[in-house]
Amino acid sequence: MKRVNALVLSSFVLVSFSTWAAEDLHNKLVIQAIPESEGTVVIEGQPKYEKTFNLVVSSKVDAPIELTGFVGCYRAFDEKGKEFDERTVQLDLLGTLKDGAAKVGHASFVSDDDAVYNAKFVKWSKECPNLPQKPK
Structure with a gap:
């Protein structure tokens, strides 16, 4: 019984920490977004507007940060706070971000209208x- 309680408690702590880390992560990152291109794409027959950025992502903390699709994603947004969905992200922008290192790559964002062209910022x-579920 003690083993089951310990397992349940550890799982709860791990899930709580992961949730806390995902919520707090935006305060630990510096993301420089440089507009690269604007265009359009048709996805499953549906036309979309697309904007691509070159990103440089660095950490403000000493501890490693996990940037994976299981805990979050990159989102573009404009000056009014309207957010846009990520369409593609270069794998170099994902994984473990270590103190003193930067991740560099491209990410594109889409919208049903051309409002995505007003996006100037990117955040985690x-x-x-x-958001996919982590395999067990």
Whole structure:
């Protein structure tokens, strides 16, 4: 019984820490977004507007930070706070971000209208429309 309680407690602590880390992660990152291109794409027959950024992502803390699709995603947003979904992200922008190192790569964002062209900023967010579940 003690083993089961310890396992349940450890799982709860791990889930709580992961949730806390995902929520607090935006305060630990510096993301420089340099506009690269604007265009359009048709996805499953649906036209979308697309904007691509070159990103440089660095950490403000000493501890390693996990940037994975299981805990969050990159989101573009404009000066009014309207957010846009990530369409593609270069794998170099994901994984473990270590203190003193930077991740560099491209990410593109889409919208049903051309409002995505007004996006100027990129952040890491836990509010992702298609966040996958981590395999068990």
